[in-house]
Amino acid sequence: MNLDWIVRESDSILVLLVWHLGLSVVPVVIGLAMALPLGWVAHRSGAFKSVVLGTTGLLYTVPSLALFVMLPSILGTRILDPLNVVVALTVYTVALLVRTVSDGLDSVPVETVQAAQAMGYRTLQRLVSVELPVAVPVIAAGLRVAVVSNVSVVSIAALIGTQQLGLLFTQGAQLRFLTPIIVGIVLCLVLAVVLDGLVVLLARRLTPWTPRAVHA
Amino acid sequence: MITFEHVSKVYPDGTHAVHDLTFDAPTGKLTVLVGPSGCGKTTSLRMVNRLIRPTSGDILLDGESTNGMDEALLRRRIGYVIQHAGLFPHRTVLDNVAATPRLSGASKRQARLIAGELLERVGLPATFASRYPWQLSGGQQQRVGVARALASDPDFMLMDEPFSAVDPVVRSQLQDEFLRLQREIGKTIIMVTHDIDEALKLGDQVAVLRTGGKLAQLATPEELLTAPADAFVADFVGRDRGYRSLGFVAAAPGLVVRSEPSVPIGSSVEDARAATDDDWLLVVDERAHPLGWVEPRTLRAPISFSDLNLSGTVAHRTGTMRHVLDASLSAPSRRGVLVDEDGALVGSVTAAEVVGSLAEIHAAGVTTGGTAS
Amino acid sequence: MIDYLLDPAHWTGSDSIGTLLVQHLIYTGLSLLVAAVIGVPIGLYVGHTGKGTFFIAGVANALRALPTLGLVILLVIVIAPAFASELAFVIPSLIVLVLLAIPPIMTNTYAGVRAVDAAAVDAAVGMGYRPLKVLFAVQVPCALPLILSGFRGATLQVISTATIAAYVSLGGLGRLIIDGRAQNDYDQMLAGAVLVAALALLVDLGIGLIGRFAVSPGLTRRRIRATAAQPVLATTATA
Numbered sequence: 105m106n107l108d109w110i111v112r113e114s115d116s117i118l119v120l121l122v123w124h125l126g127l128s129v130v131p132v133v134i135g136l137a138m139a140l141p142l143g144w145v146a147h148r149s150g151a152f153k154s155v156v157l158g159t160t161g162l163l164y165t166v167p168s169l170a171l172f173v174m175l176p177s178i179l180g181t182r183i184l185d186p187l188n189v190v191v192a193l194t195v196y197t198v199a200l201l202v203r204t205v206s207d208g209l210d211s212v213p214v215e216t217v218q219a220a221q222a223m224g225y226r227t228l229q230r231l232v233s234v235e236l237p238v239a240v241p242v243i244a245a246g247l248r249v250a251v252v253s254n255v256s257v258v259s260i261a262a263l264i265g266t267q268q269l270g271l272l273f274t275q276g277a278q279l280r281f282l283t284p285i286i287v288g289i290v291l292c293l294v295l296a297v298v299l300d301g302l303v304v305l306l307a308r309r310l311t312p313w314t315p316r317a318v319h320a
Numbered sequence: 321m322i323t324f325e326h327v328s329k330v331y332p333d334g335t336h337a338v339h340d341l342t343f344d345a346p347t348g349k350l351t352v353l354v355g356p357s358g359c360g361k362t363t364s365l366r367m368v369n370r371l372i373r374p375t376s377g378d379i380l381l382d383g384e385s386t387n388g389m390d391e392a393l394l395r396r397r398i399g400y401v402i403q404h405a406g407l408f409p410h411r412t413v414l415d416n417v418a419a420t421p422r423l424s425g426a427s428k429r430q431a432r433l434i435a436g437e438l439l440e441r442v443g444l445p446a447t448f449a450s451r452y453p454w455q456l457s458g459g460q461q462q463r464v465g466v467a468r469a470l471a472s473d474p475d476f477m478l479m480d481e482p483f484s485a486v487d488p489v490v491r492s493q494l495q496d497e498f499l500r501l502q503r504e505i506g507k508t509i510i511m512v513t514h515d516i517d518e519a520l521k522l523g524d525q526v527a528v529l530r531t532g533g534k535l536a537q538l539a540t541p542e543e544l545l546t547a548p549a550d551a552f553v554a555d556f557v558g559r560d561r562g563y564r565s566l567g568f569v570a571a572a573p574g575l576v577v578r579s580e581p582s583v584p585i586g587s588s589v590e591d592a593r594a595a596t597d598d599d600w601l602l603v604v605d606e607r608a609h610p611l612g613w614v615e616p617r618t619l620r621a622p623i624s625f626s627d628l629n630l631s632g633t634v635a636h637r638t639g640t641m642r643h644v645l646d647a648s649l650s651a652p653s654r655r656g657v658l659v660d661e662d663g664a665l666v667g668s669v670t671a672a673e674v675v676g677s678l679a680e681i682h683a684a685g686v687t688t689g690g691t692a693s
Numbered sequence: 694m695i696d697y698l699l700d701p702a703h704w705t706g707s708d709s710i711g712t713l714l715v716q717h718l719i720y721t722g723l724s725l726l727v728a729a730v731i732g733v734p735i736g737l738y739v740g741h742t743g744k745g746t747f748f749i750a751g752v753a754n755a756l757r758a759l760p761t762l763g764l765v766i767l768l769v770i771v772i773a774p775a776f777a778s779e780l781a782f783v784i785p786s787l788i789v790l791v792l793l794a795i796p797p798i799m800t801n802t803y804a805g806v807r808a809v810d811a812a813a814v815d816a817a818v819g820m821g822y823r824p825l826k827v828l829f830a831v832q833v834p835c836a837l838p839l840i841l842s843g844f845r846g847a848t849l850q851v852i853s854t855a856t857i858a859a860y861v862s863l864g865g866l867g868r869l870i871i872d873g874r875a876q877n878d879y880d881q882m883l884a885g886a887v888l889v890a891a892l893a894l895l896v897d898l899g900i901g902l903i904g905r906f907a908v909s910p911g912l913t914r915r916r917i918r919a920t921a922a923q924p925v926l927a928t929t930a931t932a
Contacts, residue, residue: 141476165897166890167853173870173886176879183879218783219406222478223468224396224423237410252758259760263860264874273763277861280770296758313410315450 106283113284117272121291124268126260127189128254128299133192135250137198142198143205144231153206160199168192168257172264189261189268196257197250204246208239241314244307253272255296261287269295321347322368322476322508327377329363330531337363341377345525348506349586352515352523356556360533361512365478368510369395381476394422399469399477399507405461405602407453413439413464414449420472431471440468443497459490466498470505479511483518495522516557520544520564528553534546542568566642571635572677575644577658577667587623592616600653603628608664610634610657634659637666645674697884708868711889715866717892720855724787725847728794733845736802739835740886741828749803753796761854762907765789769861786858793854794847801843805836834909843895852893856885866892 110117142160146153166174175181175188212235220234236243262270272288275281322345329338338360345351362370367371368379370391386394399420409414410475417435422428439449442463455459462482469477483491483498499522502509513519518599519526520541528536528544530552537549545565548554554561581595582602592601593616600613603623612628632651635643637658648656648671653669696701706708739745768789773781810830817831833840859867869885872878 162894165849165893167849167893169853169856170868170886170889171894173882174890177883183882211457212411213404213406215402215404215406216408218371218795219400219402219465219468222371222395222398222400222402222409223420224392226392234408236411238408240410248755252754256758256760259762260857262762263857263871266423270760270762273760273766274860277766277770282767282770282780285763285767285770289760289767292760292763293758300758311410313412313454315454 105286107282109281109283110287117287117291120269120271122134123186123266124255124258124270124292124295127186127193127258127266127268128251128295131193131197132247132251132254135194135201136247138194138198139201139205140236142202144209146202146206147209148175157203157206163195164199168196168260169263171195172261172266172302184265186266188264189266189304192261193254193257197254200250201243201246202255204243205239208242208246209235211242212238216292237310240307244310247302247307250294251299251303255292255299258283259292281291321345321380321382322351322510323380323383324364325378326382327364327367327374327379329360329367329372330375336360336532338367338374341533341535343527343535345508345510347382347508349524350502350509350511350522352511352513352519352526352654353529354516354519354526354556355529355536356531357514359529361482361514361529363533364529365480365510365512367479367508368476369398369400369682395478396420396472396583399472399474401462401469401477401479401482403481405453405465405485407461407464407468408515409453411452413444413450413451413453413456416453416464416584417467417471419466424472434466434471438471439464441470441501442467447638450599457490458486459494462486462494466501470507475508477507477509478507481513482511484513485513491518498522519565520557525635528556557577563642563645566645566678568639569641569678569681571641571644571658572681574680575669575677576673577637577669578655580655580657580665580668582608582610582665583623585625589616589619589621592619592623598653600651602653602654602657602663602665602668607662610659610665613652632657634663636661641674644669645671646673697880698887703884709712710866710884713866713868714888716761717852717855717867717889720787720790720858720863720865721848721851721896724790724794724855725844727791728798728847728851729844731791732798732843733802734801734844736840737833738834739805740803740806741824741832743807746803749800753800754909756793756796756905761789761793762857762860764792765779766853766857780860786855786861786863789858790851790854794851796841797846797850798840800848801839802836806832808839809835812859834910837908838904838912841900841907845900847892848896848900852889852896856875857888885886900918 142156146156171192172188173183175191176183176185179187179191181187216238217230217235220230225234258268259270259273261268262274265271269288269291272284276283276285276288324341324343327338327341328336330336340366341360343351353364355361363372367374368386370386370389381394381397399663400633407413408419411419414432414435417438418428418431421431421434425432436446436449440446444460444463444467446459448456448464453464456464462485466482483494486494495518511522523541525540526540526544527538530536537544537553539547539549542565544553544557545561545568548557548561580602581598582604583592583595585603585605587595587603592614595601599615599617601616603611605611605613610632611625612682613629613632614623614627614629629652632653633643633647634657635647637660644656644658646656647655647658648669651657651668653668655670656674657668658666660666698710701748706712722850735745736749739749765786768785770783772785772788776784813826813831813835822830855863855865856867856870859865859871866885866889869888870882873881873883873885
């Protein structure tokens with residue numbers, strides 16, 4: 105480890121970290137916003153469910169590097185455009201979370217849904233004030249996976265040259281210099297752990313009603 | 321009143337869940353739908369609040385057709401209680417109950433006020449209000465479920481196997497409390513159960529359905545026991561019909577009650593032997609409440625609790641003939657102990673006397689409906 | 694891109710598309726094999742005995758967070774000097790591929806064994822099955838759907854990471870993307886990307902098919918051929 109290098113490069117490392125954070129988080133936010141309605145539709149309709157889950161499952165199988173490369177020709181963007189990374193990770197997040205949201209809504213006890221229906225909740229009212237709140241633990245678990253794997257996948261975009269911590273890896277490879285690689289790995293891990301912790305905290309705030317054991 | 325008018329439910333695959341069902345559930349009364357599984361009783365219930373839409377026919381609430389009603393608004397007028405309560409796991413007990421008044425437009429504060437009163441009414445201490453459903457036992461959850469159904473003060477209630485997910489002791493307790501509650505509030509209720517005993521105990525009238533959703537008989541519990549419409553109903557109502565029907569015969573005023581010798585607990589051997597010539601002697605407490613029987617011949621020391629034979633049941637003088645007969649059959653002396661409203665000893669009757677009295681009642685054709693046991 | 698793929702020059706020689714494809718498949722197959730040899734027994738052991746659950750969950754989470762690109766490069770730089778010539782790039786990359794393939798295989802094997810109906814296991818023990826017999830006659834067949842889905846996840850992970858490893862001079866389809874990037878040849882990159890995506894989809898489909906035949910119809914609830922008169926719609930919907 106070369107501490108001098110770290111101190112000297114700290115400013116640019118910080119810039120990469122901020123980019124990495126943005127590229128990891130923004131797709132999760134957009135992805136969740138898209139997955140909620142899609143997951144709900146999948147949960148409601150059996151036929152549509154296999155179509156939605158089949159399609160998103162297919163998207164999930166496309167290796168990330170391949171997706172980064174293919175998107176410019178689909179979106180008309182330049183290869184270096186960070187938008188490619190955001191779109192690619194949004195695609196993965198949606199693919200992962202649609203299933204999660206659908207599973208989460210499936211996990212709401214039948215009696216609870218029936219009771220709400222029989223009490224006279226309208227469909228949307230029931231979704232917002234009963235089903236989604238009860239589905240939070242399952243959705244949060246999926247969100248954790250999405251956030252953590254995004255942090256890892258973003259770094260791959262360094263191979264096409266996008267700004268983020270992954271550049272430390274390619275830089276280290278070119279210079280045969282371990283310090284930036286280790287710094288990059290450590291920062292990625294820290295970022296993943298912090299974001300994961302934030303999701304856990306948020307979920308805990310939203311679910312004061314669960315037995316404590318569920319969080320363990 | 322809830323009126324079923326030629327209601328049928330046919331599923332796309334051609335199965336008839338409910339077939340041409342017509343009956344009234346009278347205002348302020350509890351109507352029980354009972355039958356074997358697959359008889360369409362739950363389907364019938366769920367067609368009232370349109371969780372299931374009838375294929376044909378109509379269901380009317382106080383004469384108003386529910387066909388084409390706004391379903392959400394319709395459901396807010398009807399309380400609904402189901403087997404596992406279906407509480408909202410993410411809301412406290414208080415907010416679970418407050419949910420129905422909130423839906424009907426009450427303010428949050430008002431709704432919680434109502435909810436608090438109802439929790440008390442169904443027998444839950446105020447300390448439960450801030451708990452979450454998972455912290456409650458099955459019986460407690462069911463009470464919250466009942467409170468929630470009542471919280472919007474609906475005229476009608478639908479109950480789907482409300483007491484079958486709890487153990488027998490709690491079930492019987494919940495049934496008793498619910499009967500008491502219903503006597504106060506007088507809702508128009510339809511309840512579904514597969515348990516004929518529950519139906520006979522709770523129902524003002526009982527509708528027995530047969531497989532395929534056809535009404536086999538609609539009658540009072542007593543009529544079901546004494547005059548089942550056909551072999552299916554008779555078989556479904558089950559064994560011991562004669563004995564169980566006594567639960568609907570009030571203890572006859574003309575029943576000859578003999579005075580029964582008794583001694584207080586702690587009496588000496590001499591006092592016990594002097595009190596009776598019989599093999600068995602009744603022991604009471606200081607308020608003259610019967611405790612049990614002893615055999616004076618075998619006593620070696622003043623009567624203690626360990627000397628008591630506790631097999632005999634005790635019947636209220638104003639109870640039913642079923643209780644009286646059971647008391648006489650269960651006592652080791654074969655004399656059934658009768659008590660007054662306060663539980664104090666009145667006297668005793670033998671089984672032969674009870675049966676004799678029943679014969680007289682039968683001859684006179686007087687069968688007055690009492691409450692089921 | 695189409696032109697690139699159709700150009701016969703790209704299909705001949707030592708770095709032809711065919712060769713790269715075969716290389717990609719060999720790396721993938723080899724890594725999965727080694728990962729299975731390590732991951733399946735551990736998963737079975739933990740699932741069967743219930744010991745080490747915490748270890749399994751921890752490893753799975755940690756490896757999900759590790760940036761694969763960083764890991765590949767780090768390992769190559771650290772261990773490459775220990776190997777001669779060609780192997781200097783292949784071995785470290787394969788080690789990373791194996792490392793990444795183990796967690797999904799291991800955790801799913803574990804989860805699959807755990808998820809087997811306890812009553813079925815209880816009945817087997819009660820009938821006098823010995824522990825190993827219980828494992829292989831009851832637990833493994835019942836856990837097969839989950840075990841296979843672990844393999845599916847591992848395969849996708851390996852195909853994807855093998856592509857990345859082209860950066861550290863590993864062969865395979867990733868070469869087209871990495872070399873294309875170096876030469877500013879987008880057509881070549883795109884051709885590589887499409888081939889990798891197609892490979893992943895086909896392999897995924899293949900594993901799905903294997904699962905359909907390997908898993909007992911008693912578990913998938915699909916109808917068996919005997920009732921051929923009925924349309925067998927439900928069978929196609931196994932996710």
